[in-house]
Amino acid sequence: MGSKYTPIPKDSDVELQTRNDVHNPEKSRLKLLPFGDIESFVDPETGDLGALTHDEGDESDGLDIDDYALVGSEHGNGSGIHGAVFNLTTTIIGAGIMALPATMKVLGLVLGILLIILMGILSEISVEILVRFSVLCKASSYGEVVQCALGRNAKILSEICIIVNNAGVLIVYLIIMGDVMSGSLHHLGVFDQWLGHGVWDHRKLLILVVVLFFLAPLCALEKIDSLSLTSAASVALAIVFVIVCFVVAFIKLIEGKIEAPRMTPDFSSKRAILDLLVVIPIMSNAYVCHFNVQPIYNELEGRSPQKMNRVGRLTTLLCIGVYIATAISGYLLFGKDTESDVLTNFDKDLGIPFSSALNYIVRVGYIFHLVLVFPVVHFSLRQTVDALVFERSAPLSESRKRSLSLTAVLLVLIYFGSTMIPNIWTAFKFTGATTAVSLGFTFPSLIALSLSRRGQSLSDGEKLLSWLMLILAVIVSIVGVIGNIYGLKSQTK
Numbered sequence: 001m002g003s004k005y006t007p008i009p010k011d012s013d014v015e016l017q018t019r020n021d022v023h024n025p026e027k028s029r030l031k032l033l034p035f036g037d038i039e040s041f042v043d044p045e046t047g048d049l050g051a052l053t054h055d056e057g058d059e060s061d062g063l064d065i066d067d068y069a070l071v072g073s074e075h076g077n078g079s080g081i082h083g084a085v086f087n088l089t090t091t092i093i094g095a096g097i098m099a100l101p102a103t104m105k106v107l108g109l110v111l112g113i114l115l116i117i118l119m120g121i122l123s124e125i126s127v128e129i130l131v132r133f134s135v136l137c138k139a140s141s142y143g144e145v146v147q148c149a150l151g152r153n154a155k156i157l158s159e160i161c162i163i164v165n166n167a168g169v170l171i172v173y174l175i176i177m178g179d180v181m182s183g184s185l186h187h188l189g190v191f192d193q194w195l196g197h198g199v200w201d202h203r204k205l206l207i208l209v210v211v212l213f214f215l216a217p218l219c220a221l222e223k224i225d226s227l228s229l230t231s232a233a234s235v236a237l238a239i240v241f242v243i244v245c246f247v248v249a250f251i252k253l254i255e256g257k258i259e260a261p262r263m264t265p266d267f268s269s270k271r272a273i274l275d276l277l278v279v280i281p282i283m284s285n286a287y288v289c290h291f292n293v294q295p296i297y298n299e300l301e302g303r304s305p306q307k308m309n310r311v312g313r314l315t316t317l318l319c320i321g322v323y324i325a326t327a328i329s330g331y332l333l334f335g336k337d338t339e340s341d342v343l344t345n346f347d348k349d350l351g352i353p354f355s356s357a358l359n360y361i362v363r364v365g366y367i368f369h370l371v372l373v374f375p376v377v378h379f380s381l382r383q384t385v386d387a388l389v390f391e392r393s394a395p396l397s398e399s400r401k402r403s404l405s406l407t408a409v410l411l412v413l414i415y416f417g418s419t420m421i422p423n424i425w426t427a428f429k430f431t432g433a434t435t436a437v438s439l440g441f442t443f444p445s446l447i448a449l450s451l452s453r454r455g456q457s458l459s460d461g462e463k464l465l466s467w468l469m470l471i472l473a474v475i476v477s478i479v480g481v482i483g484n485i486y487g488l489k490s491q492t493k
Contacts, residue, residue, distance in 0.1 A: 084296050084311040085318070086231040087376060091289040092319050093238050094169060094373045098176060098366075099282055100323055101330025101342045106279045108264040109328065115283050116323050122472070123287035124316040125465055126444035130293055131308045133447050141294050142439070143387055149447040158443055159388045162291045165435035166381035167414060173370045173377075174418035177210055178203045179344050180363045188347045190363055204419050210371070211415050218375035219382075219407050222397060223299065234372035235318075237365045242325045244362050249329035251352055259335050277483025280476055281432030286323060288436045289315075290444065291380045382406050433480025441473035 104112040130145065137148035142162060147155035182203040183189030192201065199205065218230065252258045265276055297308045330342045339345050343366055346359045386396045386406055396403050445466040452458040458466065 080301055081307065081311055081314075083231075084300050084308075085314050086235055087296050088289055088292065088311060088315045089318055090231040090234050090373050090376045091292045091380075092287055092315065093235065093322060094173065094370065094377065096169075096282075096286040097238070097323065097326050098341045098343055100286065100327040101334070101338045102340045103279050103283055104261070104327045104331035105336065105338045106265065106276060108262045108266075109331070110263050111265060112327060113324055115280070116286070116327065117320060119283055119287055120316050120320040120323075122469055123289075123440055124312050126441055126469060127290060127293055127312045128309050129444045129448045129462075129466070130290055131297060131305050131312070133451055134294055134297070135305050136451070139294065140298055141383065141387060142291050142443075143384065145294070145447060146443055149450040150443075154443075154446075156388065158439070159384050161435040161438045161443075162384045163381060163388070165288065165431050165439055166291065166377050166384070167410075167417065168431040168435070169377055170374060170381070170414045171417040171421055173374050174207050174211070174414065175421065176341055176343060176370060177367055178207050178418065179341055180367055181210075182206050183347075190360065193347070207418060208415060211411055214371050215374050215378075216407070216411060218372075219378045219411065220404060221375065221379075222400070222403060230372040231376060234369045237369035237372070238322060241362055241366050241369070242322050242329070244358055245329040245333065246325050248350055248352060248358060249332040252350075253332065257351055258332050261332060261335065277479050277486075278433070281437065281480035283432070284440060284476055285432040285436040287316075287319065288440045290439050291384065292376070295380060295383065378407070378410065382410060385410065433477055433483075437473045437477050437480075441469045442477075445470040445473065 100112075100116070103115075107115065130142075133139075133149065134145045137145050139145035139148055143155045143159045146158040179189070181189050181191055182201060183192050189201075191206075249258070267276075293308075293312075296311070297303055300308060300311070330345075331338055333350070334342065334345045337345065343363055346362050348359075349355050350358060352358075382403070383396060386393075386402070390396075390402065393399070393402070396406075448458060448462065448466045449470070452463065452466075
């Protein structure tokens with residue numbers, strides 16, 4: 001028939017790209033069209049929908065469908081589903097898992113477990129919303145889909161949220177590494193227990209060595225797909241940590257060496273109520289991975305929304321299981337003495353055979369886990385800073401010098417941040433009440449509601465869920481910020 005196109009199934013998604021601007025492909029990618037549905041065309045520059053719907057014979061816009069190259073959704077290279085699951089799981093299971101046993105101490109086991117499950121389900125729904133509208137808007141980053149739905153100012157705000165959230169998370173990673181290796185005020189470090197007092201007691205120096213010789217080489221990698229193997233290793237190390245905690249707790253429970261845990265929240269004091277106000281934002285931090293959804297989707301082999309949704313659901317199931325096991329076992333092991341960073345509790349006798357060896361396995365293994373997680377979170381931080389500061393420059397992947405310079409600057413700032421923030425609870429309660437809630441729930445629900453008013457239909461159930469997430473996000477933010485402010489005032493008295 002002389003056609004220039006390859007036949008594809010009617011229900012496939014396709015990209016239409018111009019051939020004109022080869023130096024700036026972002027300007028060439030104008031629209032995404034579910035095949036056979038011409039009214040779903042979107043212009044990411046303006047956010048307008050239905051850009052191709054015009055009267056027949058009207059040639060004033062100069063738009064001809066033959067001016068576009070047809071690109072199918074299959075891609076020859078990229079990560080498979082398992083690699084994507086490992087990368088997304090690594091983004092989620094980081095330092096937040098260390099604070100979960102302490103949240104059980106505040107919430108009680110029943111409410112704590114219910115919140116872990118609820119937050120996981122809501123997070124997965126928001127990820128699927130994000131994937132759906134990212135594909136619709138042909139967005140390659142979190143900021144782009146926000147701009148398509150809410151405008152340029154909202155995009156800038158979302159990028160600031162990503163920067164603050166990711167920088168805060170990476171600072172927490174370094175704080176945990178320092179706590180475990182050099183010790184803290186009430187706990188001994190691994191090196192102190194192995195070698196006694198020495199130069200390793202200098203916490204800042206030890207963290208600097210880790211940053212320079214372990215983290216910097218991994219952070220210098222250009223593609224997130226390059227981190228699939230390290231992500232798989234980090235997930236394995238996290239699971240080892242969970243298994244050890246769970247087995248130790250189970251043995252002590254059978255031997256009757258564990259005190260009965262509190263099942264419900266404590267409302268007996270003003271301090272307990274204040275802890276309740278800040279613990280839910282900390283819980284919301286546990287599932288924030290949305291800033292890495294687009295980079296992982298972009299490098300998914302044979303990518304499609306359905307395939308990415310499968311990645312998200314598998315990741316959520318894995319994380320819910322890991323979180324519940326860690327929260328319960330950590331709280332059962334240490335009870336009312338559970339620290340905000342539960343790793344620091346593993347410096348004492350656990351009351352079972354081979355206690356010392358298990359302590360070292362847990363702490364050292366999780367340090368390696370954080371070293372492998374660090375570059376995955378850093379990747380999206382670097383991409384977002386570049387998009388915000390060098391918006392009109394060539395893509396970061398085309399400028400190795402700019403990539404390495406950004407990596408160096410960010411690592412320096414994160415290092416200094418880790419030397420000034422006292423503990424992970426302080427960092428999590430502020431980022432959880434502000435940036436984490438915004439990235440995980442506020443922006444995705446606003447994206448869905450905004451684009452639904454511009455021609456993209458949502459079912460009644462989807463609209464209800466979007467409104468529910470938005471309302472919950474606003475409540476959690478307000479309550480969390482008030483609780484944090486009140487807590488600071490209480491500490492200064």
